[in-house]
Amino acid sequence: MRIVTECSAWFSYSRASLGNRLGISALVLLAAVSTGQGQTSKPAETTPVVTVLLDDTKTYQTIDNFSASDAWACQFVGLWPAAKKEAIADLLFSTKDQAGGQPKGIGLSMWRFNIGAGSAQQGEASGIKDEWHRAESFLTPDGRYDWTRQAGQVWFLQAAKQRGVPQFLGFLNSPPVQYTVTGRAFAADGKTNMAPANYNALATFIANVVQGVQKTTGILFDYVSPVNEPQWDWSDPKQEGSPFRNNEISGIAKALNAALVAQQLPTKILIPESGKITYLFGPDDKPDRGEQIKAFFNPSATATYVGDLPRMARTVAGHSYFTSSPYPAAVAMRQQLAANVAAVDKLNYWQSEYCILGDNDGEINGNKRDLGMDPALYLARTIHADLAVANAAAWQWWLAVSPYDYKDGLIYVDKTKADGNYQPSKMLWALGNYSRYIRPGAVRIDARLAQDPGSNNQLLVSTYKNAAGKQLVTVLVNSAAAPQEVRLQLQQKKLGAGRTYVTSATTDLKPGPMVKAGQPLHLAPRSITTLVSDYR
DSSP states (O other): OOOOOSOSEEEOOOSSHHHHHHOOOTTSOSSOOOOOTTOOOOOGGGOOEEEEEEEEEEEEEEOOEEEEEOTTTHHHHTTSOHHHHHHHHHHHHOOOBOGGGOBSSOOOSEEEEEOOOSHHHHGGGGOOOOGGGOOOOSBOTTSOBOTTSSHHHHHHHHHHHHTTOOEEEEEOSSOOGGGBSSSSSSOBTTBOSBOGGGHHHHHHHHHHHHHHHHHHHSOOOSEEEOOSOTTSOOOSTTSSOOOOOHHHHHHHHHHHHHHHHHTTOOOEEEEEEESSTHHHHSOTTOTTTOOHHHHHHOTTOTTTOOTTOTTEEEEEEEEOTTOSSSHHHHHHHHHHHHHHHHTSTTOEEEEEEOOOOSOGGGTOOSBSOOOSHHHHHHHHHHHHHHHHTSOOSEEEEEEEEEOSSBSOEEEEEOSOSSOOOEEEOHHHHHHHHHHTTSOTTOEEEEEEESSOOSSSOOEEEEEEEOSSSSEEEEEEEEOSSSOEEEEEEETTSOEEEEEEEEESSSOSSEEEEEEOTTOOEEEOTTEEEEEEEEEO
16 A cells, blocks of 8 residues: 555645644645735635646555444434435435435445444443443343344344445444443443453354344345444443453454354454554553554564454554544644555555544534534545545444434434434535545545645645546535635546536535536535546
């Protein structure tokens, strides 16, 4: 994998408070200009056209998927009246267009299924106060399997398949309560909530779930993820979860590999779903839970190495939490990550979970639901950094459906189990600017600015070559309060006509008129634009 030393086509130029906080990092400087305090912006009609140079002979990562998870609301929303849950499924999974070319949905290309630990069956005795944070388990107390459980989640699993989603992943937040030390789905005092003696039992359970779901639904999990954010203590009973040390993750992976092989299942194992990306390449504050690329994929780490297991995906997974602000620091961390991944032969990186948490250095706060463009633009910026700097081969969101007053959902619902209302957010459509048009097998190509735009606004550009046909997909994020004119120039080849799809305060992936070859592309203020172009 090639190391990217620049942020595709990145430059910072915004008078808004967000842009002023971002500044410019010398590590990723491609083109930047400061007009100085007090200088007025040029009138829109005299704004120069920014040329973006595209070169499809310089290629980077191959995209595997864009995804979101069914935790926690889908267990209830999947039992709602048919018309509402079908509409929600269309928003998440559909690649079809409505009349006039308006996309019905964002066309996710993978779906993450939460394999529950059984706290829902325990009810109040689970210790998890929020019923929506408990999850059912297919495993019964007497060791049998009840495939009628997790019915709402299974409905969404099947709805995804029916709408053409090609990939599926099953993940665990906690081992089944039968195998935990506490007898509950959360830990105590930050201690691992499962004894090594239960590794084989856990592995058999996961393999049985993969096989059982396939038999009952026809859907085979392409991947299973046995641990989630192992760096956190998970001793606060807010949801299912367990910490794990590197040696413990290695032991679970080895047992799970043996179980999948024994049951002749081709499903691959994804680890370690680090709580933040810095744990992948450094010890940070968790020396026995950090440096996870080295621990699991460097043969010199003899005690924990699992990179040669036949069912191990050649992919290291981490979460972008707590590393997305300020932007220069976010870029620097992702450059380190990309370099560490590239140093391991044939290893990929997946950004496997994200929503807007915390205060992000004052740039945006995760608290309070916001259906508008502020979180959508921040999300698009984070996706861009993960794809164009960290070389992420997959980008995956946390809660596809959320009942909470938080910036954690693509679609928001009433917190009512039997029925309710739903609202799509601009974050849904911002992700759709990527997921709907950049399909599995697409390859990111070089995209960089040809000249300084002479402005203080912000523009992010990345381009992808789809595997099917001669088609380029360019995503442009204009966070400025002013419009921008951009012209794409493909080196050594001819870029043909294309169509834009725009997410803004007033549009949701709205298709625009055809853009002729060589014609400047107009970017609306505070918008995310996807241009799908032919080339030869």
